[in-house]
Amino acid sequence: MKHKTFFWFVLPSSLAMLLFIFFPILSVLIQSVHVDTEQVIKEVKNCGPFGCETITSIDQEATQALERENPLGRFAGLTTYLDRRHLAVDEVHAAWGSTTGVGDFFNQLVNLPFYKAMSFTLAYTFIVTPLVIIFGFIIAVAVNGAVKWVRGPLIFFSLLPMLVTPLVGALTLFWMVDARGIVGNALQYLASDPNLSVKASTPLTWVMLMVYGVWHSAPFAFIVYYAGLQSVNKDTLESAMIDGASRWEQIRYVIIPHLLPLTTFIALMQLMDNFRVFEPIVSFSAEAHATSLSWAIYNDLGGETRQLSSAAATSVLTILGISILLLPVLVRTWRDFTHK
Amino acid sequence: MAAKTQRRSHALNLLLIVVLVVWMILAAFPFIWTLWGSFKVEGDFFSKADWANALAGPLTLKETGGSFTGAGYHGAWIKEAFGLAAMNTVIVCLFVVTISLTFGTLGGYALSRSTYRYAYWFLIIALIFRAMPPITLVSGYLPVFFNWNLWGHLPTAIVVLVAINQPFTLWMLHSFFKNIPKDLDESAMVDGCNRFQAFRHVIVPVMWPGVITTGLFSFLLAYNDFAVTTMILSKENQTMVPKISSFLGTTQTKGNVMFAVAAVVSATAPLFVMVLFFQRQIVSGLTAGAVKG
Numbered sequence: 234m235k236h237k238t239f240f241w242f243v244l245p246s247s248l249a250m251l252l253f254i255f256f257p258i259l260s261v262l263i264q265s266v267h268v269d270t271e272q273v274i275k276e277v278k279n280c281g282p283f284g285c286e287t288i289t290s291i292d293q294e295a296t297q298a299l300e301r302e303n304p305l306g307r308f309a310g311l312t313t314y315l316d317r318r319h320l321a322v323d324e325v326h327a328a329w330g331s332t333t334g335v336g337d338f339f340n341q342l343v344n345l346p347f348y349k350a351m352s353f354t355l356a357y358t359f360i361v362t363p364l365v366i367i368f369g370f371i372i373a374v375a376v377n378g379a380v381k382w383v384r385g386p387l388i389f390f391s392l393l394p395m396l397v398t399p400l401v402g403a404l405t406l407f408w409m410v411d412a413r414g415i416v417g418n419a420l421q422y423l424a425s426d427p428n429l430s431v432k433a434s435t436p437l438t439w440v441m442l443m444v445y446g447v448w449h450s451a452p453f454a455f456i457v458y459y460a461g462l463q464s465v466n467k468d469t470l471e472s473a474m475i476d477g478a479s480r481w482e483q484i485r486y487v488i489i490p491h492l493l494p495l496t497t498f499i500a501l502m503q504l505m506d507n508f509r510v511f512e513p514i515v516s517f518s519a520e521a522h523a524t525s526l527s528w529a530i531y532n533d534l535g536g537e538t539r540q541l542s543s544a545a546a547t548s549v550l551t552i553l554g555i556s557i558l559l560l561p562v563l564v565r566t567w568r569d570f571t572h573k
Numbered sequence: 574m575a576a577k578t579q580r581r582s583h584a585l586n587l588l589l590i591v592v593l594v595v596w597m598i599l600a601a602f603p604f605i606w607t608l609w610g611s612f613k614v615e616g617d618f619f620s621k622a623d624w625a626n627a628l629a630g631p632l633t634l635k636e637t638g639g640s641f642t643g644a645g646y647h648g649a650w651i652k653e654a655f656g657l658a659a660m661n662t663v664i665v666c667l668f669v670v671t672i673s674l675t676f677g678t679l680g681g682y683a684l685s686r687s688t689y690r691y692a693y694w695f696l697i698i699a700l701i702f703r704a705m706p707p708i709t710l711v712s713g714y715l716p717v718f719f720n721w722n723l724w725g726h727l728p729t730a731i732v733v734l735v736a737i738n739q740p741f742t743l744w745m746l747h748s749f750f751k752n753i754p755k756d757l758d759e760s761a762m763v764d765g766c767n768r769f770q771a772f773r774h775v776i777v778p779v780m781w782p783g784v785i786t787t788g789l790f791s792f793l794l795a796y797n798d799f800a801v802t803t804m805i806l807s808k809e810n811q812t813m814v815p816k817i818s819s820f821l822g823t824t825q826t827k828g829n830v831m832f833a834v835a836a837v838v839s840a841t842a843p844l845f846v847m848v849l850f851f852q853r854q855i856v857s858g859l860t861a862g863a864v865k866g
Contacts, residue, residue, distance in 0.1 A: 234687040238768045242683030243695065246676040246739045253736030254702045257713025264716065304720070375592040378581070385852070387593065390601045392848050392855060397604075398797040400814050401837050404821075405603040408610075408834065413619035415606065415627065448599060453859065460860035480585070509706035512799050515818060527708045527800065534712055534804055541716055548709035555704050566697065 258552070264545035265313055267306040270299045306542070313546040320550075321345045347547070350524040351554075353439070357525065358507040358558075361446035365503055366496060368447060369454020374484075376455070377462045388456070395452035403516035406445050438522040445513045450506070454499045461495045462488070501562055508555050526551040604841065611838045612641040615831050645835030649820070655836050657809075658816035661727060662796065665812055668731045669795035670788050673738045677791075678784060680739075681746025682772055686755065696747065699740035707737050708800040718805065725807030733805060734795050741794070742787055748861050749783030750776070786858035789851055796844070813840045 234242075273295035276287050300306075315322045328341040342348045376387050394402060409416040412430045421429045431437045465488055473483050511527035514520060520528065526547060533544035581589075606627075610618035613633045620626035630640050637644065649655040684692050714733065718724040753776065761771040796814075803815035811819065817840060820833040848855065 234683060234689075234768065236689070239683050239687050239689070239692070242768075243680045246680035246743060247695075249676060249732075249736040250699070250702060250739050253714075253733055254705065254710060254740075257710040258705070260713035260717065261709065264712070371592060372596050375589050375596070378589050379593060387597070388856065389848060389852055390597055392852065393604060393845070394600050396793060396844055396848055396855070397841055398799070398814055398844070400797075400799045400818060401840050402603075404817070404833070404837055405607045408619070409603060409606060411619060413621050415624045418624040452600070456856055456859045460856070505704045509708070511706070511708060515799070516821075518821070527706050530708050530712060531800065531804070534708075534715065539715065541712060544712040548712045551706060551709050555706070556701075559701075559704055563697070563701075570693065 261545045261548045261552075263305065264541055265549050266308065266310055268309040268313060268542050269306045270296065270303060271307060272296050273299065309542070313542050314550070317345065318543055319347045319546050321347060346524070346529065347550070350526050350529045350547075353442075353523045354508060354510060354525045354527075354554075356439070357443060357446060357510050358504060361443055361450065361507050362500060362503040364443075364447045365450040365454050366499055368451040369499070370458050370492070372451065372455040373458035373462055376459060388459075391452045391455055393452075394448050395450065399449060399512035400516050402449055403445050403513040406441075406448065407517050410441055432517070432519075435522040438517065438519050442510075442513050442517060442519060442523055445517075446507060446510065450503060453502070457495050457499055458492055461492045465491050501559075504558055505555070508551075508558060526554065604845075607834060607841075608838050611645050611831070611834045612643065613831075614642060614644065615829075618831065618834065645831035646839070648829055648832040649836040649839065653816075653820065653832055653836075655813070655816060655839065658811050658813045659839070661806075661810055662812040662814075664727055665731055665734065665802075666792050666795045669734045669738065670791045672731070672735045673742050673791040674784055674788050676735070676739060677742035677746045677787065678777075678780065679772075680743050682750050682776060684743065684747045685750035685753075686758070696744065699743050703740040703744070706800075707798070708804070710737070711801060711804045714805065724805065725810060727806070727810050730802055730805050730810075730812075733801055734798060737801065738791050738794050742791060745787045745790065745858065745861060746783060749780070749787070752783075753779060782854075785851075786854045786861070789847070789854055790858055792847075793844075 273292040274289050275292040275295070276289050279286050279288050314320055317324055324345055325342065328338055332338040332341065343352050372391065376384055376391070379387060408414050410420070410431045411417050412421070412432070417429075417431060420431065421427055431441050470483060470487050473487050478486065509527050510525045511531065514523060514525055514528045515531075520532070524532075530544045530547045530551070533540040533547065610627055613627060613630045614636050616632040616636075617626045617630045620632075626632065633642055634640055636642075684696060715724070718729060723729045757779070758768075758771040758775050761775045762768065766774065799814045799818065802812050803818060806812065806815060808819075813836070817833060817836045820829075820836060
């Protein structure tokens with residue numbers, strides 16, 4: 234295809250991505266090194282019947298004039314990144330100095346908002362991703378072994394948890410594990426503790442969020458593996474059988490190697506999607522016990538005062554995080570590409 | 574296959590059935606339970622006394638005179654104007670899908686036909702964009718949208734969702750177009766068509782299966798989005814998902830959590846129907862990227 238034709242064909246979608254993905258990333262970068270314009274304080278002498286007093290107030294006009302002059306605000310360098318709400322360098326340093334042990338240091342660390350979000354996001358990503366792969370594989374093997382006519386309905390119901398809106402899916406689960414819901418009741422019965430509440434306990438909230446994550450994503454792994462199982466080479470499988478391979482050996486030496494490239498694909502997609510975990514935290518109202526990086530940005534942007542610089546700094550740190558996570562994959566693609 | 578099935582031991586068969594039954598309960602039960610509960614009153618669906626109240630519904634009978642009540646739906650759709658949010662969702666999805674597919678087919682086609690190195694890098698950059706959590710971009714949009722008075726309107730959300738959709742759409746359509754033999758459009762060009770005419774008259778008629786599958790996923794992305802729509806749309810223009818989340822803030826205190834339950838069921842129903850009709854396309858779409866490498 235000629236360069237010129239290629240250019241015209243990809244123009245609309247490149248323009249969309251340039252304007253609404255690339256520029257916003259630049260905009261986020263710029264915002265993160267600026268803070269709001271300082272408010273101009275003026276002193277007004279107020280004289281009444283009981284004498285004069287000076288009142289300090291915000292000079293709205295002067296402030297607005299300054300804002301017009303510098304729409305971005307003041308240049309602040311990396312201060313937003315280093316403050317208490319983000320990397321909290323001073324606090325971490327103090328904690329390191331006063332700590333009594335590694336455990337204590339981590340306890341102090343997760344009390345800082347950024348590290349709290351980071352710890353949950355990473356824990357969620359690295360616990361949910363392998364579980365999704367394992368459960369997806371088990372379900373795929375089971376469905377593949379089922380009689381033909383039940384497979385359609387099985388796939389239909391399996392797709393639901395994945396395709397349903399994350400916020401909505403998380404809500405349905407959340408209402409069930411509510412202390413007054415059916416699963417919440419069952420848990421109280423099993424633990425023989427009538428006051429047990431998943432919402433009130435940090436570890437249980439984490440577990441619940443991760444259970445949701447696996448429930449939501451396992452169908453994806455299942456479908457990919459299921460399609461992979463359909464294309465297993467029947468001849469190889471048969472020769473393995475003739476050579477006396479047991480069922481387990483067939484899985485271990487024929488099926489798993491065949492599915493390995495699919496696992497890379499699932500892992501890549503899951504790392505991307507789990508790192509942005511966000512909706513279940515809103516649905517479960519779990520912010521007291523678990524926050525994520527995406528939730529932290531949402532929290533900064535919402536509410537009465539939109540803290541744009543703070544949100545921008547968290548965004549940049551999140552983008553850095555996902556880049557580090559995907560770096561191995563990118564390096565591998567690069568190597569494959571240069572080999573060709 | 575039949576021979577293999579017969580060789581399976583009873584223990585293995587039992588295990589297989591147990592796995593499938595457990596998974597089916599996990600996958601389907603929450604939806605059935607919520608659907609059932611949405612026709613009860615709050616005191617039954619969230620019963621302090623006995624979970625079984627949600628099944629029989631003694632309070633529903635006492636408060637409304639019937640075993641089932643549409644009060645939740647009435648509250649959500651009539652009192653809280655959920656219909657307006659549903660309408661907004663329809664508009665957003667319709668436009669997002671149409672525009673995404675138009676841009677995506679053009680781009681995806683070019684990417685599948687170009688043999689130059691930059692086409693490959695284009696796809697890699699799209700993959701990197703796909704990895705960005707959408708909410709990180711939102712903090713980039715807001716100041717600009719506020720300054721230019723773009724914030725809060727449906728068209729803004731549509732354009733943003735189209736852009737966020739592009740990387741995925743391009744990847745998917747690129748892999749579909751790769752499977753359409755090159756000879757097809759090249760022979761048209763030998764016959765005197767230019768590239769666009771070849772695309773228009775030869776490729777467009779055969780591309781629909783891939784476009785429909787990609788369209789389903791574009792639809793899902795627009796329909797399910799929460800991060801972008803909740804931040805960019807004003808209260809009057811909210812789509813369904815942010816509307817449901819706003820129910821949680823306001824109605825839980827008013828004791829009208831059943832509005833949210835009814836709204837959740839209403840928002841799930843269209844997806845249910847979609848899976849029912851397009852199961853095959855969805856499955857083929859999910860595996861297109863993976864199986865073909």
